[in-house]
Amino acid sequence: MASVAVVFDLDGTLIDSAPDIRGIANTLLAARDLPPLDLAETVSFIGSGAGVFIERMRAARGIPDSAHRALLEEFIDRYEGAVELTQVYPGVRSALAALTGAGHPLAICTNKPEAPARSVLAHFGLLDRFAAVVGGDSLPVRKPDPGPLLECLRRLDTDRCLYVGDSEVDAETAQAARLPFFLYTHGYRKTGVTEIAPAAAFDHFSALPGLVAKAG
């Protein structure tokens, strides 16, 4: 029997990208003479895609709906190049290598738009590890709709899969797709691990290959 596929969320799971996202947001705000976002605020806006990020930023800075489209376009324009402040979480590279070595097909299911998701993975030399990358704008629906995760399974040609993520949105997505959810606890979640109730939780990527092996 083929090894179970492992599908990963991206922001707050494989990479700590909030400092770069904050950088783009603050460029947009500075151009409008508005005060910058701090890191905690930025993190709290991440997880439901670029459009929701801009909505939350507008609400926090009293920016009218009429500015939404221009802000989102500028945000997306800058997104692909925003990689300099991002870091891969500790142990990710060796965990991905170990999972690949053990025969697990890997994919990405993120609400980040697909182009910046691919560009940041390429920047870190990780893009080739993944047989599929589905972003927040790849399909007409995004997480927590199960569609993007099910699309990863379709592209991997399997029905055996685990989803690894950092947030409530990811847990909801896995549940909607009826797949086990593994939680990385050092990402951008808003609530406690018990509320999220994952099949497994880990605080360092060195633990992941063992957890996946146990799950089959």
Ligand SMILES: O=C(O)COP(=O)(O)O
């Ligand atoms: O772009 C976002 O809001 C979140 O991205 P994620 O799904 O990789 O956490």
Ligand SMILES: [Mg+2]
């Ligand atoms: Mg995430």
